[in-house]
Each structure stands twice: as structure tokens, then as C-alpha cells.
Amino acid sequence: MTGPDLTVPETGPGIVRELTGDQVAALLAVPDLVRLTPAPGGRWRLRGNQKAGTVRLRTPSGAAVLLRLRPKLPVRDLLFLLSYAPGDPWRPDPVTAAESDELLPAVASLLARTARRTLDAGVLHGYRTVEEDLPLVRGRIRTADQLRRVGLPLPVAVRYDDHTPDIAENRVLLTALRLAARLPDVPAGTRRSLRHLCDHLTGVRPLRAGAPLPRWTPSRLNARYGPVLRLAELVLSARSVQPDGGAPATADGFVLDLPEVFERFLTVALGEVLARRGIRCAGQEAHHRLDEARLVRLRPDLVLYRAGRPVSVVDAKYVLLARPAPSTGHLGQLLGYCTALGLPHGHLVYASGVQEGPTHHIIRRTGITVTAHTLGLARPPAELLAAVADLADRITATASGPVSAPASGS
Structure with a gap:
């Protein structure tokens, strides 16, 4: 039994559709795929939630809902x-x-x-180590296994390297x-x-x-x-979805988490440029130096190291920087990272923005500066990589060294 085909754009007001209780239950079982809210006339509004792909969801009655999540990027x-x-x-x-x-x-x-x-x-083809029992000797005898046997000497416990696809x-x-x-x-x-x-x-x-x-x-x-x-x-x-209250489950489809895509690209592309300048980029490290008891765990998207010492921190934001200043939540997050790592400067990188060029925000009573950058993704590959190189130049210019030097990953 098949249900509706729903195509939901990543951005904008979304779509409004009539849905049965059975279909709503299937969508609510995986709440991160779309944002679902009631609409007038007993209908429902579905809006994108930074996901892209196609997935077929099963309803409690066994019917199917085909959900297409269309990205804003080409x-x-x-x-x-x-x-x-x-x-x-x-x-x-x-x-x-x-x-x-x-x-x-x-x-x-x-x-x-x-x-x-x-x-x-x-x-x-490659070589793979195989252990099995054979009626003849091939490779090496597994002596310990063979000696534990009682009775006939065959089959022989052997180990050999097989050239195999x-x-x-x-x-x-x-x-x-x-x-x-x-x-x-x-x-x-x-x-x-x-x-x-x-x-x-x-x-x-x-x-x-x-x-x-x-x-x-x-x-x-x-x-x-x-x-x-x-x-x-x-x-x-990309074959798994996260049901509400459960472990990731294999889905009949393909779903990308777009903030993860942006973060991975930024980590790889920025790390490639910075490596040529003697700076190592470490992604998603856990750090516990924000509080004296070391009970608070922070996991920055990217920490930059020179000669084993942290020199800067970068956080990727797959959202539009719509105002001259980042949100207080984003600024507070970078402030925490800089404080834990003993850094005077950190960077927020947004996937797009209403203005070009970086903006610098000096946090009062801390001496810490947070710089917000935009990196428009809808451009030809050569232009995008050139923009990443420019971003690396701006970050390198502020990576003069930490106030203190906690160990990597501490």
C-alpha cells in the first residue's frame, strides 16, 4: 500500500498537505527529517530541516510515505x-x-x-588471511588448534594467504x-x-x-x-535515519545531514591549505578545560595547531548570517571554546550571508575577538576553493599563538 509523495524544499515556508493520522505518525517517528506543524483546515505544514535526499517511511499500518528533501544548493x-x-x-x-x-x-x-x-x-585483488580445515596442508598448520584434536589427523587446521577479490x-x-x-x-x-x-x-x-x-x-x-x-x-x-527515542535505523532511502556536509568540506578544504603553512587541523576533538573540575566537555568543529600548540578555533555554521553580528548563542559558543583553549581569537564560518567580508566582534571584559566569515557555496569549484584559501589567509593572520597551551585533545 502506498501513500503520498511529498517534496519538501530545504528553505522557505514549506508545503501544506492533508495527511492521515497514520502518515503523521510515520513523519513524527523520525522528527529530524522535516518540521511538522498543524495548518488551517486540518492540514499539516512540512518545512525543511537541513536535510537532503529521498526516503521511504513506513507508517504504523504498513503503508509508505515517499519523502523527497530538496536541497537549496544546486x-x-x-x-x-x-x-x-x-x-x-x-x-x-x-x-x-x-x-x-x-x-x-x-x-x-x-x-x-x-x-x-x-x-x-x-x-x-589482494591477499586475505584465511583460517579453515582442509583435507591437505596449505600454507601453515595452526599447530595449537591441530594438537587439541583427538583421533584422525584430517582435516588439517591451516592458515594461508589467499589472493582474492x-x-x-x-x-x-x-x-x-x-x-x-x-x-x-x-x-x-x-x-x-x-x-x-x-x-x-x-x-x-x-x-x-x-x-x-x-x-x-x-x-x-x-x-x-x-x-x-x-x-x-x-x-x-546516508542510509540511516534516527527514529524518535531509538538508535539509528536503516531506511529505504538516502538522507544527508547538510550541516555535516558543510563541516566536513570546510575541515578538508581548509585543512589542506593550512597544512602547507605548518598548521594542523583537528576536527571534533573533545576538550575539558572550561571549568576547574573539568566536567564540561566541549567539541569544537576545528582546532588549529602549530608545533603541537592550539593557535585558533573554527566553528562551521550551515545557516545564513542575516545580520551584521552573529547570534548570542554562536558568540557564546566560540567564547567558550576560546576560553577553554586559552585563545585570544576564534572564527565562525557561515555557509552564506547578506554581506561580504569578515566582521570582528571584541567581547568585553575578556580580550577575546570572534570573527564571523561567510563562505558562499553556490559558486564554481575553482572560485569556492579560492574563497577557502582567502579564508585560510584571514585565519592564519590571527593565529599568533595561545595565551596558555593545553595539550591536544585534553
Whole structure:
């Protein structure tokens, strides 16, 4: 049984629709996806909540609600933020006109095209350690296991290295291809391409549902897999939603948290520029130096270190800076970070703003300055990266050194 198809823009007044109690229950079960409020005439208003993607929600009666969350950024610009990696010349292909307004079809098509280029050059093989019982000796005998056996000497407990395609890189890729082929809104032609690509990975085991992604180490041997694995991990990590009062649950869809996308891009792109200047960027570290008892935990988006000492702190805000000054909440948050780290200067970086250029805010009785910057995301990649470099220049100019020097991550 199917329910309504709801397309909710990220910004603006949202949409007003008639919904049954069953459908409202499905939307309220995952409260972070949209903001749901009553509207006149017994209807409901749905507004965006900084999410993008497509998800099919199940109602208590077993019906389905298809929810499309449309980002304010053009899909091509959002794909660039998602795919950016330091020192990597690869850039996502342009999206087609049919995909330009919908994120999920664009991501699925990009995954199929990138996987095809990768696998056309051959399936990556690697060595995997196998332990099993065989009727003959292969590799090394597992002596301790073999000596514990009573009776016949066969089978033999052995351990050997197998040259196989069943390695972490291919398991991640296969699982993402299979998942993308099942997602709602993926065009039929893209589904066929994704399933055909799965056939290239014979002998590879998909990951169990809900299992953590296996680790793989970038190297010269798997370098050509880098772009497609970033896309595969994106598809797999965006498959969960957070039900009210419960743990993350696998959803039939693809949902991005846009503040996380902005924060990751800023961390990677800004860190790449600052690394060339001898400054290391650490993201989401926990610090406990705000109060004497060290009971208050702070987790800044980005702490900058030079020679092991914190020299600045940056917080990413995926909101519009609509006034000349940041909100008191944002200023207070940066003030806490600077106080805990012993820093005289901190930075707020907004995804957009009504005015160009940074604004400086000296906090009375503290000697701490908070600078607010805007980084417009709807611009060509080269211009956006140039703006990040300018931002790095402004931050570096204030990173003269801390008043005190707490240890990294303390």
C-alpha cells in the first residue's frame, strides 16, 4: 500500500498537505527529517530541516510515505562538496538535465559511471588471511588448534594467504552498488547499470546489513578505487535515519545531514591549505578545560595547531548570517571554546550571508575577538576553493599563538 509523495524544499515556508493520522505518525517517528506543524483546515505544514535526499517511511499500518528533501544548493554544487578530497584531481561528472533537481538520481548515476570506469580497468585483488580445515596442508598448520584434536589427523587446521577479490574495497563497493539499485527514485536505466556492475564483482561477499564499514588503507595499489569508494561510503553512510527515542535505523532511502556536509568540506578544504603553512587541523576533538573540575566537555568543529600548540578555533555554521553580528548563542559558543583553549581569537564560518567580508566582534571584559566569515557555496569549484584559501589567509593572520597551551585533545 502506498501513500503520498511529498517534496519538501530545504528553505522557505514549506508545503501544506492533508495527511492521515497514520502518515503523521510515520513523519513524527523520525522528527529530524522535516518540521511538522498543524495548518488551517486540518492540514499539516512540512518545512525543511537541513536535510537532503529521498526516503521511504513506513507508517504504523504498513503503508509508505515517499519523502523527497530538496536541497537549496544546486545538485552539481552539493556533489562537489561531497566528493572533495585534498590533492585529488578527480571531480564528479556533470549531472544531466534529468538529474539536476534531484539528489538521489544524481548520486546513483554518478556512482554507476564512476564504478564503471574503475572496474573497466580490472577488479582489484589482494591477499586475505584465511583460517579453515582442509583435507591437505596449505600454507601453515595452526599447530595449537591441530594438537587439541583427538583421533584422525584430517582435516588439517591451516592458515594461508589467499589472493582474492574478496577484500574490503570490493566489499564496500559491491554493497553500495546493490543498495543504490534498490533505492526509490533511481531511474530504471541506472538500476540496470548498477546491477550489471555487481556482476563484475564475482567472489566478493556483500557486507551484512547494519555491519560497520571495513577499513581500507589508501595505497598506490588501490589509488584508482579512491573516487568510487568515497561515493560508495557516502551511499552507505546516508542510509540511516534516527527514529524518535531509538538508535539509528536503516531506511529505504538516502538522507544527508547538510550541516555535516558543510563541516566536513570546510575541515578538508581548509585543512589542506593550512597544512602547507605548518598548521594542523583537528576536527571534533573533545576538550575539558572550561571549568576547574573539568566536567564540561566541549567539541569544537576545528582546532588549529602549530608545533603541537592550539593557535585558533573554527566553528562551521550551515545557516545564513542575516545580520551584521552573529547570534548570542554562536558568540557564546566560540567564547567558550576560546576560553577553554586559552585563545585570544576564534572564527565562525557561515555557509552564506547578506554581506561580504569578515566582521570582528571584541567581547568585553575578556580580550577575546570572534570573527564571523561567510563562505558562499553556490559558486564554481575553482572560485569556492579560492574563497577557502582567502579564508585560510584571514585565519592564519590571527593565529599568533595561545595565551596558555593545553595539550591536544585534553
